Amino acid sequence: MGEFDFIADCLAPLAGPQGLGLLDDAALYTAAPGRDLVLTQDTMIEGVHFPKGHWGADTAEKLLRVNLSDLAAKGATPQGYLLSLSLPDGFDGKWGKGFALGLKAMQDEFGFSLWGGDTTKTPGPLTVSATLIGSVPSGKMVGRKGASPGDALFVTGTIGDAVLGLDIALERKIDAASGEAIWHWENAYYRPQPQLSARRMLRDYASAALDISDGLISDAGHLSKASGVGVTVNVDDVPLSTATRLWLAAQKDRKAALSRLLTGGDDYEILFSTAYPQGVIAAAKTLGIEVTRIGEITEGQGVTARSRSDVWNFDRPGYRHF
Amino acid sequence: MGEFDFIADCLAPLAGPQGLGLLDDAALYTAAPGRDLVLTQDTMIEGVHFPKGHWGADTAEKLLRVNLSDLAAKGATPQGYLLSLSLPDGFDGKWGKGFALGLKAMQDEFGFSLWGGDTTKTPGPLTVSATLIGSVPSGKMVGRKGASPGDALFVTGTIGDAVLGLDIALERKIDAASGEAIWHWENAYYRPQPQLSARRMLRDYASAALDISDGLISDAGHLSKASGVGVTVNVDDVPLSTATRLWLAAQKDRKAALSRLLTGGDDYEILFSTAYPQGVIAAAKTLGIEVTRIGEITEGQGVTARSRSDVWNFDRPGYRHF
Structure with missing residues (x-):
């Protein structure tokens, strides 16, 4: 399975309307009036953040769970995400299918969709990165700043x-x-x-x-x-x-x-x-x-x-x- | 220079108000009314997309230029970006300072700012990824879809x-x-x-x-x-x-x-x-x-x-x- 097949067969079915069928190199999103956007990004590397040979679905789940956790802490509702995959030589279609299954499980459970991203080849370890976009009612994001003595x-x-x-x-x-x-x-x-x-x-x-x-x-x-x-x-x-x-x-x-x-x-x-x-x-x-x-x-x-x-x-x- | 010093000394000065001083793990952005958001992501790997030992400033410039080019093709104006850096062992503070210089040059030239991201260590090659957020007047994004016979x-x-x-x-x-x-x-x-x-x-x-x-x-x-x-x-x-x-x-x-x-x-x-x-x-x-x-x-x-x-x-x- 090559790059374009992987995107078309495994990833495109996960795309929301904002993802433009993953046929574009950008995503289009119209924020609802009265909502602020919350954006967060996390990267995971094979052998550092998950073990070598880890099943694709587990890797996908952990990547999204970790990013969703950031949104949860901000009080934000997940809307969509961009995915950057750096895949080592000898890309394994089975891994790709498992990875897509894990993404789908998370999308179904938490109600958000794939908007786009980038796929590339690396001589190094498998590296996966997600940028999640969430939203909160205007002015309602919970930050790290704001704690007061007595709280x-x-x-x-x-x-x-x-x-x-x-x-x-x-x-x-x-x-x-x-x-x-x-x-x-x-x-x-x-x-x-x-x-x-x-x-x-x-x-x-x-x-x-x-x-x-x-x-x-x-x-x-x-x-x-x-x-x-x-x-x-x-x-x-x-x-x-x-x-x-x-x-x-x-x-x-x-x-x-x-x-x-x-x-x-x-x-x-x-x-x-x-x-x-x-x-x-x-x-x-x-x-x-x-x-x-x-x-x-x-x-x-x-x-x-x-x-x-x-x-x-x-x-x-x-x-x-x- | 450790992770937190690099973020505080080199990256935090580049953050816009949306970046919350890079002290948070998320960015906060309020889209202007009547604008749609355009999001794009590109990843570059040492030895694949740029040569080994490439000067940090050049790497930063290429990363942002490539992503800005995606926004340009959509008719979008850049607003901000999230940056994912996977840094190999023996992180070099000099590289980090050069990288930040390149980011700053691009921000100054094209008028956008750093909103956040993620920094991690990798046993593999230096891997840098950016998610850019741009905006267009509502309904005005130019897609890949839309060409008609006769154009x-x-x-x-x-x-x-x-x-x-x-x-x-x-x-x-x-x-x-x-x-x-x-x-x-x-x-x-x-x-x-x-x-x-x-x-x-x-x-x-x-x-x-x-x-x-x-x-x-x-x-x-x-x-x-x-x-x-x-x-x-x-x-x-x-x-x-x-x-x-x-x-x-x-x-x-x-x-x-x-x-x-x-x-x-x-x-x-x-x-x-x-x-x-x-x-x-x-x-x-x-x-x-x-x-x-x-x-x-x-x-x-x-x-x-x-x-x-x-x-x-x-x-x-x-x-x-x-």
């Missing part, structure tokens, strides 16, 4: 499952883990759930928000920097799944193990601040979203992580690319 | 300079070339001029348009396919620069040499059809743009290339990635 700090879902899933992906041994726990962690790593159902709640109540990709502590630092405030995280309050709690209880060095969960990244949960904690709790209940209060916004700068007994320091608060 | 076929500028520039970049010997000619070809290859000044003319008169990246004949084929028409190209009418005309006159096999110019690609001139050839010629004169009528749109399908004496067949009408 409460919340997080959706549970933290640390994906870093254990990464251990499994890298074939590291995990002690004291049931088969069910392993499935749970793998799923968290490969199929992070973009918290799009939280977007209304975030628009109504959050003063600042971001999705956790680098690690809870590191991303709390991003919020601190963008908003010009201090962030306090009560590490004992950070929500863990049952599987992860059991794992943690079995670790000799609890502090080191918990640190790893808080800095491991890939959670794709949403960390947000709010001046209306009661509103958040009520809205989350209505929407069926798990939220947990894990700290507060203070004067000052940087992240303070503390347990009931001491203050923690993180040498390496999260993932850095270089 | 005239035009091209801006001259064809074939860039493929000779590529020869120079690849250190192939070019016979019968002056120093000035070599400079001209190199410049055409490294610094294609996005034909943004043609956008008003295209919106007013073109029935279909696209920029020539794969090669004149191949891209004429894309227009043919998208519009469901035949395209006839009179090869003797295709405009050549003085340097390229002199080179062609010195070649033993004129037909093979001319074929190469027509299929070499990287011209980034605009190929377009129009029902108003007189309007095009008058508008081009006013705007100071070179346009040449090189053929016509017919019933049927595919591209017919003919000289005064015969019909030409192209086994390989243009560049294919795989």
Whole structure:
């Protein structure tokens, strides 16, 4: 299967009207009146962000899930995306078909469409990049900037499952883990759930928000920097799944193990601040979203992580690319 | 220089207000009422689209020029862009600074700004990708679809300079070339001029348009396919620069040499059809743009290339990635 066949057979059926049948080299989009656009881009590389020989559908899903998570944190509704594929020599049509299946599953689940992009050949590893376009009611995007001293700090879902899933992906041994726990962690790593159902709640109540990709502590630092405030995280309050709690209880060095969960990244949960904690709790209940209060916004700068007994320091608060 | 320093020191100064200081993981854009958005994406890889060790500023310029050319062909005005950088090990701060300089030169020349993107590490070659967002008055985007039998076929500028520039970049010997000619070809290859000044003319008169990246004949084929028409190209009418005309006159096999110019690609001139050839010629004169009528749109399908004496067949009408 060559470039033009791959585009015509696998990708063109995924195109929305904005994609002009992928016969053009541009997409055309008319934003609805009274809406702002939110744009986000993420790139994933074989051997870095997903294992070599990863099934095409899983790669496509992860790429879109990660980008959708960015939109969710902004309170935005996904509209469409552009896709840049750099494919290594010996392009495999089977991979291409799987990749398109994964894209379709995501489009069907979250209601958006392919608008265009670029396909090229690379002497390097498979590299996939997506630019997602979402929209919010005018003036309602939730940024990283906006947290104020006195705000409460919340997080959706549970933290640390994906870093254990990464251990499994890298074939590291995990002690004291049931088969069910392993499935749970793998799923968290490969199929992070973009918290799009939280977007209304975030628009109504959050003063600042971001999705956790680098690690809870590191991303709390991003919020601190963008908003010009201090962030306090009560590490004992950070929500863990049952599987992860059991794992943690079995670790000799609890502090080191918990640190790893808080800095491991890939959670794709949403960390947000709010001046209306009661509103958040009520809205989350209505929407069926798990939220947990894990700290507060203070004067000052940087992240303070503390347990009931001491203050923690993180040498390496999260993932850095270089 | 690490990832966050590179973003803060080199890229953040290039961000428009839509980029939120590059402190967020998304961009925020409010389209002006009465405008449609045009989105385009292009990816370039070291060793494929530009030579290894290429100066950062040149790489940045080519990346943006190529994307701006897509917008020009649609009749769109550039607004902003997202940038995905996959940087190899041993990231070189000097390269990063040069790259930012090239971005700035393009932003200053064409009046648009950086909105965001993604930076990551790759075990493979340097890979840079940009998503450009432009706008047109509502309903005025010029697509690839829309050419009708009877329309005239035009091209801006001259064809074939860039493929000779590529020869120079690849250190192939070019016979019968002056120093000035070599400079001209190199410049055409490294610094294609996005034909943004043609956008008003295209919106007013073109029935279909696209920029020539794969090669004149191949891209004429894309227009043919998208519009469901035949395209006839009179090869003797295709405009050549003085340097390229002199080179062609010195070649033993004129037909093979001319074929190469027509299929070499990287011209980034605009190929377009129009029902108003007189309007095009008058508008081009006013705007100071070179346009040449090189053929016509017919019933049927595919591209017919003919000289005064015969019909030409192209086994390989243009560049294919795989």
